[in-house]
Amino acid sequence: MRRRSLLIAVPAGLVTLAACGDEDAGSSKASDSATPQAPATSTPPTPKIVDGPLPAITAGTKFGEKPTVAKGSGEPSKDLAVKTVIAGGGQTIAENDYLAADYLGQIWDTGKVFDNSYDRKAPIVIQLAQGSIIDGWRYALAGKKAGSRVQMAVPPAYGYGDEGSPQGGIKGTDTLVFVVDVKDVFNGKSSVKGKEVAQDDAALPEVGTNTDGAAPSIEVPDTAAPKKLVANYVIEGDGPEVAAQDTVLVQYKGVVWDGGKEFDSTYSRKQLASFSLQQVVKGWSQGLTGKKVGSRVLIVIPPDLGYGDNPPQDSGIEKDSTLVFSVDILAKM
The missing domain is CATH 3.10.50.40 (Chitinase A; domain 3)
Incomplete structure (x- = not known):
């Protein structure tokens, strides 16, 4: 059993990206400490x-x-x-x-x-x-x-x-x-602070490089969406690489390729998201695996690696939509 340190609850994962198959949900990899999960008790008064x-x-x-x-x-x-x-x-x-x-x-x-x-x-x-x-x-x-x-x-x-x-x-x-x-x-105003990487493929979306905590722009070209997964650095950090089983802390913004309409954003909620890469759609898990902490990544997810013909209800995502994300990898948890 994986041992945790000071956690008494695993942070909530993403809602709109949560995988709905039979994958193992995993748990937050806080550490391999000798201190187990603390018991749930009634909240004491504010201490002196x-x-x-x-x-x-x-x-x-x-x-x-x-x-x-x-x-x-x-x-x-x-x-x-x-x-x-x-x-x-x-x-x-x-x-x-x-x-x-x-x-x-x-x-x-x-x-x-x-x-x-x-x-x-x-x-x-x-x-x-x-x-x-x-x-x-x-x-x-x-x-x-x-x-x-x-x-x-x-x-x-x-x-x-x-x-x-x-x-x-x-x-x-x-x-x-x-x-x-x-x-x-x-917190909800955090951004990565790495090295900008040239975005020179006119057939791919262009992501803003601002690092002031505001949501970056995502400009989707008026071209056909790629059929394969795209996962490119927009800003490259110098942190450790993310592994397939890791839990990450991120800022992100998602739009649909057709029309560029935003459907989800941590910036809008002013709240970061943490999740295991084993808990999300394949496009996210494959796109972030191997990327460095401290980076902003453009991910373009074709339908077969996203939601296909079964998008989440009331998500604003149509069937067989290609999804575009800007993801700031703030930390591994």
Whole structure:
């Protein structure tokens, strides 16, 4: 079974692109951590945030370095203890934003490390929202900036509750200590920031290259639609390549080839989308596989790799439509 770290719910996938066949839905690949899914509990009241106590960080004191943290001394606070160890200058985190972060978690009383992303060399990408992450993280990180290192001591009520997490070795009485390096923040105004790639095929749509968070234009030529899948860089990033089983965080806009009418857009909803490439139509999964994180990709999907003669009801997509998308790959999850 794939193990998750701080997730308590898998983020919702796309609606208009959700595959309706017999494919495995998969799950969000947050990490291969030792901390399992947290139990669902009633929401506690907003915590009081205090300065400490917090155990010392004795090694790995720079941003991005794996920290070593001393065992907790004495009784931990019943409140949520939070300290900005290194203040970053990036984007401020707000509720419902997504963040990419490296982190280490250990138990106050024993100093036992139960999870860390540094050894995996893969930061977690997760939404700072109720139902997606433990409440200790939600309250401790809201208002912090990208580039910050934040240390927190999370009492059970804002961690895994009275049940704890037996698989992770966490008891219902354990206060948890985390060090979190916030590497990036994403929201409905995010765009990729890569290198522009020439769009010199007049028979293909031209996609706007603005990176201001606004929806890019998609100009569909007055020609016949291609019969095969097209997946071309518009802006090429320098992140890791997306694999066929990955879950991605994206901004996207979709139009139909005939007439260029928009039928779906995260920009219009002002809300990012995350989904497994195993959960979407074949044109999306094939088109994004092998592309780099941080890129904007033009995808032209012929009917046999899209919805064919069975488009989603009330989607604005006619039968046997060729679909055109601009997709910003913000992160792998």
